[in-house]
Amino acid sequence: YYDSATVLYLNGKFIKAAEAKTSLYSQSLHYGYAVFEGIRAYNTHNGTRIFKAKEHYDRLQRSAELMHIPFPFDKNELIKQTYKLLEKNNIKDAYIRPLVYCAPNMTLSAATEVSILICAWEWGAYLGTQLQKACVSTYQRPNPKSTHVEAKASGHYVNSILATTEAKSKGFDEAILLDMNNNIAEAPGANIFIEKNGRLYTPPLGNILAGITRATVLRLCKTLDIECIEKHLSVDDLKNADSAFFCGTAVEIAGIASVDDVTFPAIWTESLGATLQRTYKALVLEKQNYEVII
Numbered sequence: 001y002y003d004s005a006t007v008l009y010l011n012g013k014f015i016k017a018a019e020a021k022t023s024l025y026s027q028s029l030h031y032g033y034a035v036f037e038g039i040r041a042y043n044t045h046n047g048t049r050i051f052k053a054k055e056h057y058d059r060l061q062r063s064a065e066l067m068h069i070p071f072p073f074d075k076n077e078l079i080k081q082t083y084k085l086l087e088k089n090n091i092k093d094a095y096i097r098p099l100v101y102c103a104p105n106m107t108l109s110a111a112t113e114v115s116i117l118i119c120a121w122e123w124g125a126y127l128g129t130q131l132q133k134a135c136v137s138t139y140q141r142p143n144p145k146s147t148h149v150e151a152k153a154s155g156h157y158v159n160s161i162l163a164t165t166e167a168k169s170k171g172f173d174e175a176i177l178l179d180m181n182n183n184i185a186e187a188p189g190a191n192i193f194i195e196k197n198g199r200l201y202t203p204p205l206g207n208i209l210a211g212i213t214r215a216t217v218l219r220l221c222k223t224l225d226i227e228c229i230e231k232h233l234s235v236d237d238l239k240n241a242d243s244a245f246f247c248g249t250a251v252e253i254a255g256i257a258s259v260d261d262v263t264f265p266a267i268w269t270e271s272l273g274a275t276l277q278r279t280y281k282a283l284v285l286e287k288q289n290y291e292v293i294i
């Protein structure tokens with residue numbers, strides 16, 4: 001992720017990643033009490049473009065508010081500094097990670113003082129380009145009555161790590177987690193769509209992270225005249241689907257080959273997911289007129 005030349009942004013300053021220091025007495029380290037974002041920049045023919053920068057920094061602020069973490073930052077300034085960070089590190093195709101974390105405090109009271117870190121690194125396809133072999137996780141997503149699931153809070157990702165570790169240990173590529181009602185929720189770091197009889201379905205907001213890619217896919221469906229229905233989906237709905245895909249900033253759109261021992265019958269390249277995958281790629285690379293498409 002970094003070498004001796006890498007620069008990161010910390011509280012208004014650019015400093016060498018290898019020389020950056022932070023306190024070990026932070027609630028963020030001990031309790032996972034922090035909020036973060038995962039953003040991507042693409043090397044387009046119009047130059048380096050951060051995809052949906054405003055949406056990501058808006059969600060970072062919203063996550064902080066939900067978690068009672070102060071957010072004393074100007075989001076336009078953060079976007080400007082993020083572009084600068086990419087320039088300083090000379091990276092064009094980047095994954096960008098802003099993190100708002102807490103000052104030293106070992107209590108369980110809400111944070112009063114925070115730091116902001118933004119780092120970036122070059123990253124290829126997160127899940128690879130192969131179709132994913134998925135399994136239904138034995139872990140549920142966090143219950144919305146236990147936490148604010150729509151906040152991208154660091155501590156929530158312990159659940160994601162457990163589900164990923166379980167899936168890999170069983171020989172799968174990726175996990176699919178259910179919600180507390182045993183409906184399909186999402187993957188450890190992505191949302192999910194299924195295709196059945198020419199229509200798409202995806203779980204509604206409420207028990208999942210409100211993915212920015214999910215929202216983009218819903219918009220693309222409108223543009224492409226693809227019917228997409230937001231509704232609760234059972235494991236049976238998933239396993240009886242014609243095809244399915246994950247979507248997220250890191251994974252972009254990734255086709256799913258199978259769930260547990262069930263292989264989807266449709267040929268991926270002929271699926272609605274594949275059409276959306278091609279369109280999404282064109283959109284982020286600004287290969288088509290941005291305004292027309294979304």
Ligand code: PMP
Pocket residue numbers: 038186187188189190191208209210211212213214247248249250
């Ligand atoms: N769900 C979870 C649990 C995630 O971590 C992510 C990645 N942020 C997503 C869905 C997809 O969100 P986005 O499209 O905003 O990256």
